[in-house]
Amino acid sequence: MSHNLLKLIMIVMVVFIVSACGKNAEPEISHGQHSTKNGDLQETTAAPDKLPSFLNKYPETTKIVYQLAAQNKDLMKWIPCYCGCGEEAGHQSNLNCFIKVTKSDGTTTWDDHGTRCATCMDIAIKVAQMNKDGRSANEIRSAIDGAYSKGFASPTQTPFPQ
Numbered sequence: 605m606s607h608n609l610l611k612l613i614m615i616v617m618v619v620f621i622v623s624a625c626g627k628n629a630e631p632e633i634s635h636g637q638h639s640t641k642n643g644d645l646q647e648t649t650a651a652p653d654k655l656p657s658f659l660n661k662y663p664e665t666t667k668i669v670y671q672l673a674a675q676n677k678d679l680m681k682w683i684p685c686y687c688g689c690g691e692e693a694g695h696q697s698n699l700n701c702f703i704k705v706t707k708s709d710g711t712t713t714w715d716d717h718g719t720r721c722a723t724c725m726d727i728a729i730k731v732a733q734m735n736k737d738g739r740s741a742n743e744i745r746s747a748i749d750g751a752y753s754k755g756f757a758s759p760t761q762t763p764f765p766q
């Protein structure tokens with residue numbers, strides 16, 4: 605993905621996403637999906653490159669951010685989320701805002717929390733951009749911690765890159 609495209613996504617998101625992490629008022633549940641206690645919807649697909657069907661009703665930019673999360677999943681587990689989802693949803697990293705777990709056979713359980721949360725998407729895009737720029741996991745972790753330490757919720761309890 606080109607830098608220009610990532611920049612475009614950021615601009616689009618700033619314009620269109622103004623809400624903080626909302627809760628699903630009436631989650632639409634269909635086969636293969638279930639709702640967690642806090643209202644977040646989860647759906648399992650066969651592989652990390654098979655996006656969940658709950659994304660169908662969202663704009664292309666949302667799908668791209670989920671794709672970025674899946675492509676960077678081994679990095680994003682070291683990156684905290686600063687939207688408050690650690691306390692509200694029990695997330696352990698920014699990855700959990702998009703993907704709850706990927707099993708060894710590739711089976712991936714997705715979470716729709718990220719569709720409603722500008723902070724989560726913002727962090728995921730920044731991580732993808734820095735990764736593309738060749739920054740190390742430690743550098744990316746420090747940059748995110750530095751950028752979100754003031755004015756955001758307390759971070760998820762996320763281990764440092766190893």
Ligand SMILES: [Zn+2]
Nearest residue numbers: 625687721724
């Ligand atoms: Zn969030």
Ligand SMILES: [Zn+2]
Nearest residue numbers: 685689701724
């Ligand atoms: Zn989050």
